[in-house]
Amino acid sequence: MALRSFQRCLRLGLNYPKSATNMCCSGKLSQFIPSSWVNNHQTFTTSKTISRENSTDASGEPLKKEVESPLETDSERKLKLEIEKLNEDIGIITKKSQELEDKYKRALADGENLRKRLTKQIDDAKIFGxxxxxxxxxxxxxxxxxxxxxxxxxxxxxxxxxxxxxxxxxxxxxxxxxxxxxxxGLVPMNPIEEKFDPNLHEALFQQEVQGKSAGTIVVVSKIGYKLHERVIRPALVGVAKGP
Missing domain, CATH: 1.10.287 (Helix Hairpins)
Structure with a gap:
């Protein structure tokens, strides 16, 4: 019976159990098995093993046998979907956080500007009230x-x-x-013999004055006043006319 099974495996090119092969090759059954069959079977088994061990991919890297389980594939797919969803949620939350941070900074800037304006207005009210x-x-x-x-x-x-x-x-x-x-802080301005300045003076007339350059104030009809460097009344003057 063992002989028939072994012969059938040899004809079909199947692997026969090693223990049975050794028994057949070394025991009493060896006399009924041609030595060429045994040698061919050993050579086929060895070459098949070597070819499996020496298999490589297109890049030259040895192929690794991957055993994929349907359960593991499904769980990995679900995990990838969950990761993508989490990444989308993180992107939305990050965008909202940036918008809120921008609004917060703008509100702080507006509040600081308002505080400065109010402070200046209060100071001006104290000085120029x-x-x-x-x-x-x-x-x-x-x-x-x-x-x-x-x-x-x-x-x-x-x-x-x-x-x-x-x-x-x-x-x-x-x-x-x-x-x-x-x-x-109220200071008078009497700009006689000074150059005319439209920010400080108001010209009433022009006249030719010998020995005076054009734009020189020669007459002060009414002195001006400044309150803390702010002109509250310009000086009313007469200005020398150029040639």
């Missing part, structure tokens, strides 16, 4: 200066004590008013 009041007082100062200038200086003497007292009172009042102006 008396601007309208100063403008009204300037008219009083002008009238007081005109009154002082209109008093004849030759009549201010001890022989005329009433006029002298009045004049001295006007001068003292004007000086005190100028001290108050200076205390609060």
């Amino acid at each position: 008396i601007q309208n009041f100063c403008k009204d007082l300037l008219e009083v100062a002008d009238i007081l200066a005109k009154a002082t200038e209109s008093v004849p200086k030759e009549e201010v003497s001890d022989s005329n004590p009433h006029l002298k007292s009045l004049y001295e009172g006007l001068v003292m009042t004007e000086l005190q008013l100028q001290k108050v102006f200076k205390k609060h």
Whole structure:
């Protein structure tokens, strides 16, 4: 029986169990098996094993036998789908996070700009809150200066004590008013013999003045005033005319 099975395997080119092959080749059955069959079977088995071990792919790398399980393939496919879904969710969340961060930074910048503007407005209100009041007082100062200038200086003497007292009172009042102006940052501008500046002066007329270059202020009809470097009233002047 073993002999028939072995012969059938040899004819079909099948592998026969090694233990059976050894038994057949070395035992009593060897006398009934041609030695060429045994040699052919051993050569076929050895060459088949060598060819399987020496198989390579197109790149020259040895082929590795991969055993794929249907269950493992399905689980890998599900895992890939889950990974893709997670990557999409991460992309959406990252985009939303960037948008929220951009809005947050813009809100911070707007808040900081608003704070700076309000701070500047508060500071300006503290400094220039008396601007309208100063403008009204300037008219009083002008009238007081005109009154002082209109008093004849030759009549201010001890022989005329009433006029002298009045004049001295006007001068003292004007000086005190100028001290108050200076205390609060209100500074007069008397630009005689200076170059005309449209930001500080207002030209009333032009006239030819010998020895004066064009644009030189030769007459000051009304002095100007600045409140903390802000012009609240430009000086009214006459400017020399060029040739």
